[in-house]
Each structure stands twice: as structure tokens, then as C-alpha cells.
Amino acid sequence: MSNFRRSQNEAHPNKTNTLMTAIIVLLILFVGIQIWFLFGALNNALQDNIYFALTTFIGSFLLALASFWLLRYLPDPLKKSQKKGNNQKETNKKE
Amino acid sequence: MAEKELHHRPEKIPSWKSDFPIEEEQATHVGRREFAKFLGLLSGTLALGNGVIVIKALAFPAKPLEGEHFVCNADEVAVGKMFQFEIEGSKIIPYILIHLEENEWRAFEQKCTHLTCAVRYREDLGKIECPCHHGFFSADTGEVLQGPPPRPLPRLEVVVRDGKVYVREEQQEQTV
Ligand code: FES
Numbered sequence: 480m481s482n483f484r485r486s487q488n489e490a491h492p493n494k495t496n497t498l499m500t501a502i503i504v505l506l507i508l509f510v511g512i513q514i515w516f517l518f519g520a521l522n523n524a525l526q527d528n529i530y531f532a533l534t535t536f537i538g539s540f541l542l543a544l545a546s547f548w549l550l551r552y553l554p555d556p557l558k559k560s561q562k563k564g565n566n567q568k569e570t571n572k573k574e
Numbered sequence: 575m576a577e578k579e580l581h582h583r584p585e586k587i588p589s590w591k592s593d594f595p596i597e598e599e600q601a602t603h604v605g606r607r608e609f610a611k612f613l614g615l616l617s618g619t620l621a622l623g624n625g626v627i628v629i630k631a632l633a634f635p636a637k638p639l640e641g642e643h644f645v646c647n648a649d650e651v652a653v654g655k656m657f658q659f660e661i662e663g664s665k666i667i668p669y670i671l672i673h674l675e676e677n678e679w680r681a682f683e684q685k686c687t688h689l690t691c692a693v694r695y696r697e698d699l700g701k702i703e704c705p706c707h708h709g710f711f712s713a714d715t716g717e718v719l720q721g722p723p724p725r726p727l728p729r730l731e732v733v734v735r736d737g738k739v740y741v742r743e744e745q746q747e748q749t750v
Contacts, residue, residue, distance in 0.1 A: 499606050506613035513620035520627050522724065529631050536624040543621035546614045553607055 495554035502549055509542045509549075637663065639730065639743040645671055645681075648737045656695035658684065661741075669730060670695060671739065672702075672713055679732035681741045682716050688723040702727065 488494065516535035523531040643661055651657045657671040668684040672695045682702065686693050691706035695713060702711040709721030716727035730741040 499610070503606065503610050503613065506610055506617065510613055510617050510620065513617060513624070517620055517624050517627075520624055529628070532624070532628045532631050536621070536628045539621040539624040543617045546617035550611060550614045553610055 498552070498554050502553060505549055506546055509546050513539045513542050639663065639741075642733065642740040642742045645739040645741055648734050648739050651739075654697040668692065669741070670702075671732065671741070674713060677734070679734060679739065680713060680716075681730040681732050682711070682727040683729075686723055687718075687725040687727060688721070693727065 516539045520532045520535040639661065645659050646657055651671060651673045653673050653675060655673055657673075658668060659671060660666050660668050669681055670684045670693070672680045672682070674680055682693075684692050686704040686706065686709060688704065688707060688709055691704050693702050693704045693709075693711065695701075696703045699710075700713055701719060702713050702716070704710070704721065704723065707722050709723040710719040711717065711723070711727050712719055716729045718724075718726055729744060731744045733740045733742060
């Protein structure tokens, strides 16, 4: 039967797309900042700048945690049975 | 009722679809999920790499050179010439000794701070040159004059005693 999730999905069919794009853009942003940190730390470690290395490590670690946490919000893959019109009823029941 | 039937009427499935029973939408969807997970993995790896730098800096701090090291006899190196030598510590580090003027000696690490090419003293220019990407260092202080190197050349203090040349770690108050 119709429920909140289903009506939401029907009203906004592009939602998973948008969500996926947003997550990927955020992840790329995080990874970009981390690469920047790593590059800076490598350059500074040669000069024995331990504080810079430590600060970038903490930052990088937090960004990695944020990335893992973001992965929780990945939308589920589309259900296989949805492709057949026949199974529509059953699929909706399952959801 | 009629509307409902219209909604649930099975579509005619082209025969190629049964040969390749993968929907395009589904395939791209999984791809993006995997891509996102891969980005997460990459993020973790980068954090790990940053951690390795910290651990390395904490566990193996760069040791200053201990004591004086004999290089060569003072009369072996004419004014304006350079002499290559190595000092064996935890690893072998190449250095150059430069006889700038009468009683003016300099010693620098030979590894360019850009990509560790071997630098050499150019007598005609009075500068230290890195031939790889045309970086130039001051022969007097080791500072970068030109080119890509990001840091000055590490420097050693030179002591001449009884016609023999020794090098030692620079005293802190003398560093510029
Ligand atoms: S390695 Fe010396 S300038 Fe690039």
C-alpha cells in the first residue's frame, strides 16, 4: 500500500540522483583537501615541522571520518524486480 | 479499475533484453555507489598516510651530525674549486665543500631541495647550480636564488685547523 516513502519517491523521482551527486561532490571535496594536507605535510616534514604534520593528520583523520559517515547516506540501489511491470505490486509491498 | 489495468499491463520486452538482463539505470547506479565507496577508501588511505608522516617524524627524528669530520687537506682544494665528500651516518649523505676565497670555506648538502639532484658549484657564476631544473643557490649562504627549489641547502660549518679541513653541525646561534 501507499506509504510515506513511496509517495515521496513518486513525487521526487530524481531524489536519489541528486543525493548521490551531492555525496560524491562532498567526497571529492574531502579527498581534495586531504591531498592538499598530505602534500603540505610531506613538504613540511622535511623541515622537521612536527606541528604542521600533526595538525594536518588530525584534519585528515576527521575528514576521513566524515567521508565514512557520508557513505551511510548512499541511497540504496534500485530494486531489481522493479523493472517488470508485473511485479510492481509485490515490490511496493516489500518496501 | 480500467486505469489500474493500464498501469499494470506488462510491457512488451524486446528480445535483446532477455539476453542482457541488466538495466542501464541499475548498472550506472551501482557504479556510482562503488565510486563513492572508493572515494571513502581513498580518504581513509590519505589520513593513514598523514599519520605515517607524524609517526615517522616522532619515532625517527633527524639526528644532527655529531662531532667533527675530517674532509681533506686544505691545499687539495684551490680557491674557486669544489670538493665532493660523503658522511656516513644512519645513511650516507653527500656534501660539497667549496673554497670560496682565501680562508672562506663553505660546506652544503649536495642534494637539491627540489628533487634531490646533485648540485655543483659554478665558479664562473659564483653560485651553486642544480642542473636538473636550473635552480640556483647562493654559494655564500645556501639560499635559493632562482628556480624551483623550495628550501635552502642544508649547511655545515667548516673548520680549518693545521691545514686540514673539518666540518661539523652548525651551532644554533650561528644559523641565519
Ligand atoms: S632537482 Fe634541483 S632544481 Fe629540480
